[in-house]
Each structure stands twice: as structure tokens, then as C-alpha cells.
Amino acid sequence: xxxxxxxxxxxxxxxxxxxxxxxxxxxxxxxxxxxxxxxxxxxxxxxxxxxxxxxxxxxxxxxxxxxxxxxxxxxxxxxxxxxxxxxxxxxxxxxxxxxxxxxxxxxxxxxxxxxxxxxxxxxxxxxxxxxxxxxxxxxxxxxxxxxxxxxxxxxxxxxxxxxxxxxxxxxxxxxxxxxxxxxxxxxxxxxxxxxxxxxxxxxxxxxxxxxxxxxxxxxxxxxxxxxxxxxxxxxxxxxxxxxxxxxxxxxxxxxxxxxxxxxxxxxxxxxxxxxxxxxxxxxxxxxxxxxxxxxxxxxxxxxxxxxxxxxxxxxxxxxxxxxxxxxxxxxxxxxxxxxxxxxxxxxxxxxxxxxxxxxxxxxxxxxxxxxxxxxxxxxxxxxxxxxxxxxxxxxxxxx
Amino acid sequence: xxxxxxxxxxxxxxxxxxxxxxxxxxxxxxxxxxxxxxxxxxxxxxxxxxxxxxxxxxxxxxxxxxxxxxxxxxxxxxxxxxxxxxxxxxxxxxxxxxxxxxxxxxxxxxxxxxxxxxxxxxxxxxxxxxxxxxxxxxxxxxxxxxxxxxxxxxxxxxxxxxxxxxxxxxxxxxxxxxxxxxxxxxxxxxxxxxxxxxxxxxxxxxxxxxxxxxxxxxxxxxxxxxxxxxxxxxxxxxxxxxxxxxxxxxxxxxxxxxxx
Ligand SMILES: Cc1cc2nc3c(=O)[nH]c(=O)nc-3n(C[C@H](O)[C@H](O)[C@H](O)COP(=O)(O)OP(=O)(O)OC[C@H]3O[C@@H](n4cnc5c(N)ncnc54)[C@H](O)[C@@H]3O)c2cc1C
Ligand SMILES: Cc1cc2nc3c(=O)[nH]c(=O)nc-3n(C[C@H](O)[C@H](O)[C@H](O)COP(=O)(O)OP(=O)(O)OC[C@H]3O[C@@H](n4cnc5c(N)ncnc54)[C@H](O)[C@@H]3O)c2cc1C
Numbered sequence: 028x029x030x031x032x033x034x035x036x037x038x039x040x041x042x043x044x045x046x047x048x049x050x051x052x053x054x055x056x057x058x059x060x061x062x063x064x065x066x067x068x069x070x071x072x073x074x075x076x077x078x079x080x081x082x083x084x085x086x087x088x089x090x091x092x093x094x095x096x097x098x099x100x101x102x103x104x105x106x107x108x109x110x111x112x113x114x115x116x117x118x119x120x121x122x123x124x125x126x127x128x129x130x131x132x133x134x135x136x137x138x139x140x141x142x143x144x145x146x147x148x149x150x151x152x153x154x155x156x157x158x159x160x161x162x163x164x165x166x167x168x169x170x171x172x173x174x175x176x177x178x179x180x181x182x183x184x185x186x187x188x189x190x191x192x193x194x195x196x197x198x199x200x201x202x203x204x205x206x207x208x209x210x211x212x213x214x215x216x217x218x219x220x221x222x223x224x225x226x227x228x229x230x231x232x233x234x235x236x237x238x239x240x241x242x243x244x245x246x247x248x249x250x251x252x253x254x255x256x257x258x259x260x261x262x263x264x265x266x267x268x269x270x271x272x273x274x275x276x277x278x279x280x281x282x283x284x285x286x287x288x289x290x291x292x293x294x295x296x297x298x299x300x301x302x303x304x305x306x307x308x309x310x311x312x313x314x315x316x317x318x319x320x321x322x323x324x325x326x327x328x329x330x331x332x333x334x335x336x337x338x339x340x341x342x343x344x345x346x347x348x349x350x351x352x353x354x355x356x357x358x359x360x361x362x363x364x365x366x367x368x369x370x371x372x373x374x375x376x377x378x379x380x381x382x383x384x385x386x387x388x389x390x391x392x393x394x395x396x397x398x399x400x401x402x403x404x405x406x407x408x409x410x411x412x413x414x415x416x417x418x419x420x421x422x423x424x425x426x
Numbered sequence: 427x428x429x430x431x432x433x434x435x436x437x438x439x440x441x442x443x444x445x446x447x448x449x450x451x452x453x454x455x456x457x458x459x460x461x462x463x464x465x466x467x468x469x470x471x472x473x474x475x476x477x478x479x480x481x482x483x484x485x486x487x488x489x490x491x492x493x494x495x496x497x498x499x500x501x502x503x504x505x506x507x508x509x510x511x512x513x514x515x516x517x518x519x520x521x522x523x524x525x526x527x528x529x530x531x532x533x534x535x536x537x538x539x540x541x542x543x544x545x546x547x548x549x550x551x552x553x554x555x556x557x558x559x560x561x562x563x564x565x566x567x568x569x570x571x572x573x574x575x576x577x578x579x580x581x582x583x584x585x586x587x588x589x590x591x592x593x594x595x596x597x598x599x600x601x602x603x604x605x606x607x608x609x610x611x612x613x614x615x616x617x618x619x620x621x622x623x624x625x626x627x628x629x630x631x632x633x634x635x636x637x638x639x640x641x642x643x644x645x646x647x648x649x650x651x652x653x654x655x656x657x658x659x660x661x662x663x664x665x666x667x668x669x670x671x672x673x674x675x676x677x678x679x680x681x682x683x684x685x686x
Contacts, residue, residue: 035625038501042616074618087618426622 032096039078039089040096046073047104051375054105057233058378061226063107063187064233070111071142075101079116080124081425084132085140090420092330095275099323102276103283106382107234109276113390114183115139117268118148119192123212125268125417126253126261135190135212147188148265149179149213149239156181157395159194160205160259164241166195173197173211173251175219175244181389185222185237191215192265193241194258201256208258212250219244230381253414260413266390267343267417271329273390274346277354278322280383284357285315287376288364295366302364311360318353325349336419338410341403348396351386358383427480427578430534431471431504431541432527432558433464435488435495436548443548445651451548460495463543465613467606468499470570471541472614478578480538481505485530487515487523493629500624501616507627508534512634514641520549522642524557529637531562538578542605544569552605559603567596571609 032040050066057064070076079094080086094116102109120139123131138144155162164177175195182191194210201207215222224237253261289312292303302308325346332339358379362369369376387393402408418424437443441456460468471482484499486492487510496507510530515522531537540559545552552568559566571588574595581600586593588607616624634641664679666672680686 033625034497035622038497038616038621038625039618042501042618042621045615073615078618082619088622089618 032092035089036093036096039093040100042073043075043097043100044103046070046075047100047108050108051104054107054233055372055375055378058105058107059232059372061228061232063224063235064105066108067111067142067145067187070108074142076111076115076142076145077140078112080120080136080140084124085137086120086425087140088425090330090422090425091271091333092327095271095326095330098272098275099279099282099326102279105233105378106276106280106386107231109272109279110183110231110234113269113272113276114147115145115188117270117272118150118265119146119188119190121268121417122148122192122210122261122265123252125264126210126415127212130249131212131252139190144189145184145187146190146192147182147184148269149182149185149191149193150262150265151179151181153178153180153238157392159262160203160208162194162196162208164193164195165199166197166209166211166246168197168248171248172245173209173248175211175213175241175246177241179239179241181225182237182239183231183389184235185239186224186235188215191239192252194262197255197258205259206256208262209255210252210258210261211246212252213241213244213246214250215239217244217246230378230383230385232381257414263340264413264417267340270343270347270390271326271333271339273386274322274329274343274350275326277347277350277383277386278319278326280354280379280386281315281319281322281350281357284354284361284376284379285312285319287374287379288312288315288361291365291368291374308364311364315357315360318350318357322346322350322353333417334420336416338416340410341399344391344396344399347386347390348393348400351383352393355380355383355387427474427478427538428534428536429471429475429480429482429539429541430531430537431464431467431482431484431499432554433468433484433486433495433499433543434461434546434548435459435486435492436461436546439547445653449651451651458491458494460498461543461546461548463545463547463606463608464495464499465502465543466608466610467541467543468502468504469613470573470604470606470610471539472503474539474541474573474576478576480578483508483534485510485527485534487511487526487530496629497624497627498616500627501620502614503617503620507629508632509629510632510637512641514634517644517647519644519646520551520553521557521646522644524554524561525639525642526634526637527554527558528561529639530632531558533632533637538601540564540601540603542603544605544607555603555605562601562603565598565602566604567598567602568605569607570604571607 074087077086078089082088098109123136139146166173191213193213197209198207219242222239329339329342361376435458437453438456438459441453443453446452482504484504484507542555569587570585572586574584576583584597588609
């Protein structure tokens with residue numbers, strides 16, 4: 028067993044760390060203004076939006092582990108930067124990479140991976156989040172088109188994306204509700220689409236989270252991903268990819284909370300000593316250091332599984348569940364260590380705290396991951412082979 | 427154009443560098459990086475190649491840790507790399523280094539331009555570029571902030587030097603050695619494609635025998651290293667009701683202390 032990162036991984040890490048440092052002052056400004064930070068063009072220019080996709084499809088040819096490392100570095104600066112990777116890469120580009128036909132890959136994946144187009148994943152609806160099988164939005168087949176009607180809600184990058192992966196109900200008569208769903212690649216500039224950003228969010232304030240309304244939107248049949256009725260399965264694999272990025276990002280948030288806390292604890296003095304010398308502060312720091320290592324091992328294992336072509340559903344769920352809860356705890360403790368200063372946006376930890384709260388809800392709430400893990404352990408749940416498996420990482424193929 | 431850029435590996439600028447009890451310089455477990463000034467040299471070399479064609483070879487003298495600097499330069503876009511390493515080079519000074527680097531330029535052959543950073547952030551002498559130029563018998567243009575013209579075929583160029591008094595415009599013949607100032611412009615990020623290439627690159631190692639030279643004599647020896655003495659600094663806040671009053675008090679203080 029080899030725990031070492033490759034030279035390539037280390038250089039990717041270093042490069043994205045540099046970008047993240049550059050982004051921090053911009054993030055602070057936009058988080059305060061509660062407006063999406065204009066960082067997508069820079070991320071595209073640096074190739075970050077193509078990490079996790081082979082070169083022949085417009086990507087950077089870097090493996091799944093690199094994608095995790097990138098997410099960790101991005102969320103060290105701010106969750107909104109990692110959210111971009113979660114939805115543009117995880118939910119959208121990699122889902123097309125997994126399920127798309129060669130034509131779909133050439134048409135949609137190439138511009139996405141090059142960062143010329145931005146992608147998102149629109150699954151949640153106003154009435155249905157965790158209970159995804161019962162979503163209401165419909166797609167009615169008419170000749171060579173499907174006509175989409177309904178609304179998606181809480182969609183990251185809703186107002187910035189060009190393409191969305193959208194899952195809708197195409198067969199209301201299906202015996203089991205989840206069998207009646209199909210997934211589409213939708214051009215968000217199509218007639219009949221309205222969208223907007225949600226205001227008053229607790230966190231991810233420097234990013235876009237919004238709604239997308241569809242009224243009689245015509246989507247050509249050739250934009251359907253996979254078969255009709257395969258939408259539920261496809262969406263679940265999209266979540267595998269999204270969750271992986273969220274897990275890795277949360278590990279970055281733990282590190283950010285830890286670094287900020289260590290800095291503060293060695294400088295702030297109470298009762299004549301740096302607060303780092305008080306046992307109760309040590310306990311919080313120790314927990315952050317431990318959770319950082321544990322979260323990292325979990326997501327790297329999931330990344331390794333994907334590289335090897337091993338199904339990573341169970342591992343990504345576990346990594347996401349653990350790391351997001353640990354990240355929120357770390358941010359909470361970091362605020363506490365900063366005392367009253369932690370309660371102010373003069374320090375970054377209050378932003379970590381607000382951002383960390385969201386990850387426990389999206390990409391499968393902690394409750395849902397608890398159920399998933401219990402069901403795997405109890406044998407109530409097992410991964411069945413998919414019609415198409417996620418392509419493993421192949422250094423030759425991907426160049 | 428055939429371009430060579432010399433780089434050095436140094437401790438990260440964020441590292442706390444100090445002299446330990448046994449008199450050695452240490453920087454804890456801070457990472458080693460491409461000397462920050464050399465990033466500007468790599469940028470200038472790459473831009474010159476992009477404008478006039480040819481190739482950029484990155485060369486570093488040092489043990490395996492020099493690969494950190496070499497890989498970074500490759501990831502930024504250099505075409506190939508050479509590392510110079512030899513047990514006989516354990517001790518060096520700027521002149522002995524320059525002799526080795528000049529020999530490397532000769533061995534590479536037909537080089538049109540050699541780029542250096544203005545200085546290395548560790549030794550901070552800034553001597554090696556000029557010494558290398560002298561040994562090659564080539565013109566040396568230090569602290570280049572911009573190239574105005576460069577005629578590769580005619581073998582001439584005009585550069586702006588960033589000097590204390592302002593900008594100085596210098597015309598020179600090629601081949602030449604230049605050092606690059608910060609004013610040249612922000613160095614680029616390494617690209618992911620570059621990273622992939624750099625991570626896999628097999629960097630050839632040249633020994634003194636490969637260069638056809640003996641170990642150059644070292645003329646400067648460091649006899650002792652010590653931490654700078656701690657300075658007692660007294661800080662006084664000047665207070666007042668209005669900015670004018672504060673400024674007046676400050677001016678009086680400055681005159682009283684004979685700062686001006
Ligand atoms: C910042 C942000 C970004 C988002 N981005 C996207 C995006 O890009 N694309 C997208 O499609 N969606 C996105 N979402 C939506 C997110 O995926 C949903 O919020 C999430 O799936 C939970 O659904 P819900 O909000 O409808 O909560 P509900 O499903 O209504 O759940 C409410 C509560 O009940 C719990 N619960 C539900 N079922 C059970 C059960 N069986 N047992 C125990 N407890 C249960 C949940 O855990 C939760 O605590 C985003 C959300 C946020 C906050
Ligand atoms: C919204 C708000 C309103 C406030 N209103 C008022 C007000 O009206 N009047 C007023 O006087 N103050 C007010 N405060 C200040 C508040 O009382 C202080 O923030 C609080 O006493 C903590 O002090 P501190 O922020 O200096 O943190 P510090 O004392 O610097 O503590 C930093 C961290 O070290 C921990 N710590 C300190 N000593 C020990 C120890 N021995 N062992 C273990 N851990 C230790 C603390 O628990 C904390 O986690 C307010 C603060 C806030 C956020």
C-alpha cells in the first residue's frame with residue numbers, strides 16, 4: 028500500500044493552492060455583497076474546469092484523485108469555488124462522460140471540459156429533495172422532441188450555467204415512480220426557460236444558487252442521456268460524482284479552520300498564556316487535526332476506487348457524510364476559539380461556519396447518508412452493475 | 427532562438443530561516459520552491475520563445491532537490507531540462523557556479539540568449555548572471571524590465587532596464603546574458619498539461635566530466651553564520667485631537683530625533 032501522492036498530484040495541488048490564495052480577497056468582497064464572485068473565467072483559463080476529464084474530450088487528462096485534491100484546495104479558500112467543481116464537473120460534465128454517446132460527448136462535454144461552457148445539475152424541486160423518486164417536473168415526448176414543464180429549485184450555478192443535466196418524469200404511469208424518470212442535457216438558453224438567484228442565503232454567498240422554471244421547453248431526443256426510464260439511476264451516479272467533490276472540499280474546509288485556529292491560538296493570550304495552552308482549546312485543535320486526516324483518507328480511497336474502476340457509491344457517501352459533519356464541527360470550534368472576533372467577518376472563520384452548514388444538507392443530507400450506510404451494513408442495499416460503468420482512469424487513454 | 431534559463435531551488439519565502447546551534451542554516455520543513463525571482467526569468471524566456479520561435483532549456487545546478495525548481499519551470503512551458511550535479515561541487519561560490527554554468531552553455535551549443543532571475547532569495551548576491559556573462563565573453567544586460575525590439579536574425583536587441591533612477595534603455599548584440607526584474611510582469615501559472623509533462627520528465631544529469639571541466643576553485647568561504655542580533659524596538663504612538671495636530675507632533679519628533 029502506497030500513501031504517497033505522485034509528483035503530478037503534488038504539482039496540481041500547488042498550482043490550485045496558488046489560485047485559491049489569489050481568490051480569497053475577491054471572495055471576501057463578494058461574500059459580503061452576497062453576489063456571485065466573477066471567478067469562472069479565471070478557473071476556465073487555468074484549466075481547472077477540465078480536471079477529471081480525458082484530453083480527447085477537452086479535459087486536462089488528470090485523474091479522479093486530482094479532482095479531489097483540487098476540490099480540497101478550492102474549498103480551503105471558499106466553498107463556492109468547490110461548488111463550481113461539484114456541479115460543473117461532478118453533476119454535469121462527468122455524468123455526460125459516464126453516460127453520453129460519442130456525439131453527446133463531442134457536442135456538450137468538449138466545450139464544458141474546456142471551460143467554454145458552464146454546466147450544472149438540476150434535480151431538486153420545490154416539493155422534492157431527498158425524496159427524489161417522486162419529483163413532479165414532466166417531459167412529454169412529441170415526435171423528435173420532449174416538451175419539459177416544471178420547476179427546479181436550489182440549483183447551484185442556476186444563473187451562470189449554459190447547460191444543465193435535468194431529470195424529469197417522462198412516464199407518469201410507471202409501476203414504480205423511480206422507473207418513470209429520464210435525464211436530459213438541456214441548453215439553458217432555450218426558449219421557455221426562466222431562472223433567478225435565491226437571496227438571503229445563510230452561506231455560499233459568493234456563489235449562485237437559484238431556481239430554473241421550464242415552460243414548454245423543447246429538447247431534442249438526441250439530448251436524452253441514456254435510455255428512457257433510466258433517469259433515476261443516472262441521477263444517482265451523478266450524485267456519486269458530486270458527493271466526491273463535496274467530501275474532498277469539506278476536508279479543505281477542515282484544514283482552513285485548523286490553520287486559522289492554530290494561528291489564533293498561538294497569538295491570543297488569556298490568563299497569561301497563549302490560549303493554545305489551555306486543554307479545552309487543545310481538544311478542539313486535536314479534533315480538527317484528526318478529522319482532517321480521516322476525511323482525507325476517506326475521499327482518497329473513493330478517488331482511488333474510481334481510478335481503478337471500482338464502484339465508489341458506498342465510499343463517496345461515507346466520505347461525504349463524515350467530512351461535511353466534521354467540517355461544520357471544525358468551523359464551529361474555530362469560531363469559538365476566535366471568541367468574539369470569530370463572530371465578525373473580520374476573520375474568515377464565520378464564513379467557514381456559514382458555508383459548512385450547507386454541505387450537511389445538499390448532495391444527500393446527513394440523514395440520507397446515515398440510512399445509506401446502515402442499509403449497506405445490514406445488507407439491505409447492494410450495488411448492482413450498471414448498464415454502463417464509469418470509465419476508470421487510464422493514463423494512456425486519458426492523455 | 428535557442429534559449430537557456432538558469433534556475434535555482436530555494437526555501438519558500440514564507441519559511442522561517444535561521445541558523446541552528448550547529449551553525450547551519452535551516453528552514454524547518456518548509457517546502458523548497460523555484461526561486462521566486464527565477465519565475466520572472468522563466469516567464470521572459472518563454473515569452474521570447476513565443477515571439478521568436480525556438481526552444482527554452484531550463485538548467486539548474488544542484489542535488490535532487492533542484493528538481494522542484496526544474497519541474498516548475500517545465501510545467502510553465504520550458505521545452506527540456508538539464509540538471510548539473512557532481513560530488514566535487516559540494517562546495518561552491520558564485521564564481522565557481524558561474525564557471526560551471528558557462529561550461530553548460532558551451533556544451534549545449536549555439537545558444538542565443540541566457541536568462542537569469544535578478545538574484546536568488548537565499549544567497550541574495552545577484553552576482554552569478556554577470557559572472558557567467560563575463561566567462562562566456564558575452565554582453566550582460568541586468569534587471570531587464572521589458573524588451574523593446576529583438577531581431578533574432580540580425581542578432582540585436584534593445585531592452586529597458588529597471589534601475590533605481592528609473593528606466594534605462596540598452597542596445598546589445600546577441601548572444602547575450604540577461605537577468606530579469608520583477609517589473610517584467612507576473613509569471614504565468616503552470617498549466618495542467620505542463621504539469622503532466624513535467625511530472626513524467628526524465629531530467630538528464632550532467633557531471634563535471636560531461637562538461638569537460640575540473641571542479642572550479644572556490645575563492646569565497648563562509649567562516650561563520652549567525653542569526654542577526656535581536657533589536658530592541660520601542661514603539662510610540664503619537665496621539666492628538668486632529669490629524670493636523672498629530673502630523674505636527676510627528677514632524678517635531680522627526681526633527682528632534684534628527685531623522686531628517
Ligand atoms: C447551497 C445549496 C446548493 C444546492 N445545489 C443543488 C444543485 O446544484 N442541484 C440540485 O439538484 N439540488 C441542489 N440543492 C438541493 C439539495 O440537494 C437539497 O436541499 C437536498 O437534497 C435536501 O432536500 P430538501 O431541501 O428538499 O429537504 P427535504 O428532502 O425536504 O428534507 C428535510 C429534512 O428531512 C430529512 N429527511 C428527509 N427524508 C428523510 C428520511 N427518510 N429519514 C430521515 N430524515 C429524512 C432531511 O435529511 C432533512 O433534514 C442545493 C441545496 C443547497 C442548500
Ligand atoms: C454578539 C456579542 C455581544 C457582546 N456583548 C458584550 C457586552 O455587552 N459587554 C461586554 O463586556 N462584552 C460583550 N461581548 C464580549 C464577550 O463577553 C466576549 O467575547 C467573551 O467574554 C469572550 O472573550 P473574547 O472574545 O475576548 O475571547 P477570549 O477570552 O480571547 O477567548 C478565546 C477562546 O479561548 C477560550 N479560553 C479562554 N480562556 C480559557 C481557559 N482558561 N481555558 C480554556 N479555554 C479558554 C475561550 O473560551 C474562547 O474560546 C459580546 C460578544 C459578542 C460576540
